[in-house]
Amino acid sequence: MLGIGTIAKKVFGTPNDRKIKATRPLVAKINALEPDFEKLSDEGLKDKTEELAKRAMGGESLDDLLPEAFANCREAARRTLGLRAFDTQMLAAIFLHQGNISEQKTGEGKTLTAALAAYLNALPGKGVHVVTVNEYLVQRDADWMGKVFAALGLTTGAAIAGMSTEAKREAYACNITYATNNELGFDYLRDNMKSNLDEILQKHHFFAIVDEVDSILIDEARTPLIISGPAQDRSDMYVTINKLIPSLKPEHYELDEKTRNVTFTDDGNEFLEELLRAEGLLEEGQSLYDPESTTIVHHVNQGLRAHTLFTKDKDYIVRDGEIMLIDEFTGRMMQGRRLSDGLHQAIEAKEGTSIMSENVTLASVTFQNYFRLYDKLAGMTGTALTEAEEFGEIYGLGVVEIPTNVPIARVDEDDAVYRTVGEKYQAMIDKVKEANAKGQPCLVGTTSIEKSEQLSQMLTAAGIQHNVLNARQHEQEAQIIADAGKLGAVTIATNMAGRGTDIQLGGNVELKVLEALDADPDADPVAIRTRIEAEHAEEKKKVLEAGGLYVLASERHESRRIDNQLRGRSGRQGDPGRTSFFLSLEDDLMRIFGSERLEKVLTSLGLKEGEAIIHPWVNKSLERAQAKVEGRNFDIRKQLLKFDDVMNEQRKVIFGQRRDIMESQDLSEITTDMRHQVIDDLIDTYMPPKTYADQWDSKGFAEGVAEHLNMDLPMVAWCEEEGADDDVIRERLIEASDKMMAEKAEVFGAENMRNIEKQLLLQAIDTKWQEHLMTLEHLRSVVGFRGYAQRDPLNEYKNESFQLFEGMLDSLRLEVTQKLGQIQPMSEDERAAMMEELRAQQAAMQAAAAAAAGKDAAGDAPKVDAGTTIAGFDENDPSTWGSPGRNDDCPCGSGKKFKHCHGRPA
Structure with missing residues (x-):
């Protein structure tokens, strides 16, 4: 019904x-x-x-x-x-x-x-x-x-x-x-x-x-x-800790594959303390729970995560002595991306590659x-x-x-579940052999490099010619996928299968047309297309007779979308096709998300080796498991966004202020307001409201005025005058400071003064914002523990980050006022040198950011442009070179790698 x-x-x-x-x-x-x-x-x-x-x-x-x-x-x-x-x-x-x-x-x-x-x-x-x-x-x-x-x-x-x-x-x-x-x-x-x-x-x-x-x-x-700059080098610590991790036994830690988390047990902590004391990293009587052990605990945790949660040829590969992360959703190498918080360094120590220094955040934003x-x-x-x-x-x-241009004619078969991985792979090889014998092109989808290479060895042993497309063959991706629809073609691919390039039966017409147009730009594109389509039609006809593209998937992914993307490679534009998923009880998704009941069913059915259970109910239960994982990942992303939204409001204010400052021709009003606010803060500090004159700290007041405004004023005498109150003192301070700055502007010249104010403001904003980002990172990493005290971590983060932001703005006002108070009239040469120094500092920071730009757990590191010298580069002063990696282009603009140019050992 x-x-x-x-x-x-x-x-x-x-x-x-x-x-x-x-x-x-x-x-x-x-x-x-x-x-x-x-x-x-x-x-x-x-x-x-x-x-x-x-x-x-x-x-x-x-x-x-x-x-x-x-x-x-x-x-x-x-x-x-x-x-x-x-x-x-x-x-x-x-x-x-x-x-x-x-x-x-x-x-x-x-x-x-x-x-x-x-x-x-x-x-x-x-x-x-x-x-x-x-x-x-x-x-x-x-x-x-x-x-x-x-x-x-x-x-x-x-x-x-x-x-x-x-x-x-x-x-x-x-x-x-x-x-x-x-x-x-x-x-x-x-x-x-x-x-x-x-x-x-x-x-x-x-x-x-x-x-x-x-x-x-x-x-x-x-x-x-994240755009980041280099921090303190602690590579020795990573190497030392890495030697200790293999000594741990499974009972020393608890591994949760569902949440991809690993924690030490009490036995593990005790065992670890003994190892660390033997290495001289932990003093006698010091425990891992002591505050001074924070750095060691951080390194040990990251070392354990590197060894238990990250697998070579699945999560990363080692290429040219570098750790290259693999995108779990597309299977591509993530060039230049680095895991944050020392985790990448821990993997580098594990694989014995050179360890790059950790980074500090200069600027950050989420895609959301x-x-x-x-x-x-x-x-x-x-x-x-x-x-x-x-x-x-x-x-x-x-x-x-959007409806398809031509109705879909593809056949999607029910999943086949085998007892073991070996049986599953053998069944796949048999199906590929069967399809290949009649010329039907096959696309075999896998979830990791390791599995794609394992299947490749089995196909080679079976005498079947094939192409392998994974992160190692990244450069040939388009060509391999373009050929995957040809008669008798067999292609093994990780999750990247066909991203951005169509698998067309008989070969990819578009690529051939593009190649022909590149070879002869003046040719008639319509005529070229007609000719190539005619050549292509004969082979396409044979492939259609063989049944179109056959997609075989070696397991289900956590996300239904990735499975659907693989399925969708077959049956384009109304072509016939066929898709099959081959699973086993040993697959990650089946193992982690409960295959015990299914195993009991298979056992009670008395399945023989090589036999599989195929039923729509199996598909439904697997889709429910996938939906649960997707829901959990959605919750993680929502939580990340809630925390990032707090920072985003502050980011918009700071970036908006920077833009306003750059657009302004005259910033004297802003700096004057800042100076007056600093004076108000000084009065509140040394002449607190509702206090008598004998309670004022006139001596401290004089020191504060000298330090923050660079003025030697008779504050003690002013405070002791008959009838003096905070309004009188404020008026005198404002008048004296305004007069001082007006005199400076006259000596410097109005235009120079405006330039100095602009550079000082931008420099102060950038410095304070970077410090603030680091503080927020630390707050974010510990605020979760507030949940144990029945307090909402998000609300705690909002409140504390707002207080930190206010504190940052106060210190920004103070720094700008202090520096403007300290600048002195100087000769033309000295003035030009100071302006040049301010610009060079700004350029050096930007160059360092460009050279070391990275992304937390998934981000790119743009290299210095070949043939372009970075701003402020001085051949004899390494501090002006930024922070290029050994394999980055040299900042001098030679086009050579840094290690072969200015980074070459003397």
Whole structure:
């Protein structure tokens, strides 16, 4: 019997169906304009853009301009690339423009869809950012869609790590800019460390389209982007602790794989104390619970985590003597990313690679808060519905499922559950052999490098030719995936399977067309496409007869989205296909989330070796387990955001103040207010309210005035005068300090004084903000313990961080006032030298930040641009070199690695 909800859906349709139905008339309107736009000359397309831009800047809404803009863009894509956007792509682009996530299946043409929405939103002239997951896609999409935008009279840029500042400035000045999420976030942080307004790259945060939106806004949202500088070197401690960890036995710690956490037992603590005393790291009578043991406990905990929670070839690989983290969701190497809080150093000690120094935070932001800066945000992915609640709650984004251009003909088989991993792998090899014998292309999905290489060895032993795509073959990703749909092809891939590159049956037409156009830019793209499609048709026919792409997955991932992404590689554009998941009771998900009941069922059924249980109920129970994990991860991200929101409010105030200071021509009013506030604070300190004159600390007052205002005033005499009160003293202090600063301004010259005030203010803000960030990090790491005292950690964090912020602003006022009081009239040469020193300090800090930019647990470290010398570089003064890594480009601009240039041992 049908439920009420099911009957209602049959009558009224789902909310998604109603949205699609309501938007179809708009697509019909665009289609009706097509004949008119086909008649336009190439110059006419550009003229139309100019006309639409004038109307947009004149106040006409983008919704009104949409039909003409989309018709113009569709025509430009048809002429330049030979691609005519489907109606379903038009639908998806409309929802993008409205600020939604368009869920389009693999192969439905998300790249062209984004171009339509980007073109329309670029018309007001504020710039559009198209965000992708890696730099290969940034370059590919910018080059590919750049042809369309150029035909429409718009400019396209690509912002990539390692570009010169000038090249990046040009990229951001374009109408449409392609960039990775990491580079956008880091450039935003770097912008807020600049000292001049014209150095800022990101002028607007108007509209962003995020490709693979689930990967960027959900998978990567748990860890903040951090720009950091080097801290104290403690590599010896990591090496020493690393030698002790293997001595621990399983009873010395408790490992919780569900939460990825590990803690010492009481026996473990006692055993560890003995080891540490033997190494001379713990004094006799000192316990790990003593306050002075905090640093050792921190190192020991990170060492234990490195050995028990992080596995080589699964969580990281060792490449060229460096630890490269592996993204658990995409399987890609995360170039330059480092785990925070000494954990990366602990892994380096474990693997015996050189240990880099720890970092201190200079600036930080989460993707959640960065992308919420945009006036309008939109996203695309093949798999967003399972996370619709999170997108709505955190980003205010709706998810719309776009129908496929051609109905899906793929067969998704029920999961097969085996007793052991060995039986499962053997079953997979047998299926691959069977499919390969008839020429059917196979894509074998695995969850780690280790497992992909294990399956590769089994296929080699079975005499089956194949390609392996994991983090080790990162550079050949596009080519391997493009060939994965060819007749008889067998491809083993980690979770990155096909990200950004279509698996087309018989081979990838788009890549061949792009290669042909690159070889002959003046050729007719329509003619090239026609020729290549004709060559491709014969092989595609054979692959279709063999049954299309067969996807075999070696286990279920924690997230249903990752499984759906792998499934979606098969059956694109109505092609036939088949997908099967092979599981075993020894798989991580099955083992951690309770396979005991299932094991009892399998045992009672008396399954023989090599046999599997296949039933829809198994699928359902696994999906419930995955939904639980997803729910837990959502809670973690929500909690992270709540804490980061507290810092974000403060970040917006500080970054806003910096921007105001850079925009201001005259800061004397701000510095005067600061000085007057310092005077008020001095009076409150040494002449407390409601006290008598004999209770005032007149001697301390004189010392305070001398220290903070650099003035020698008769404070003792003033305080002892008949009838003197705080108002009289305040008036005299303000008058004396204002007179002193006016005299200084006269001697320095008004313009020089304004420059000095600006540089001092920016320098003080940056220094104090960095100190504040470090304090907040420490507070965040310990505030959780307040829960044991029945106090809400979040409220405690809010209250204390607010008090710390107020304290930071007080000390900022004090420092600026003190430094302005101390500056003395000087000669022209001395003045120029001081200004140069202030600028050099600012430049050195920015250079250090650029060279050492990292991300907490998942972040990029942009290198110094090859061929560009960093600001303030002095060959004879290593303190001006920033903090380049051994394999980074040398800051002198030679283009050589640092270790082969200025970092070479003498």
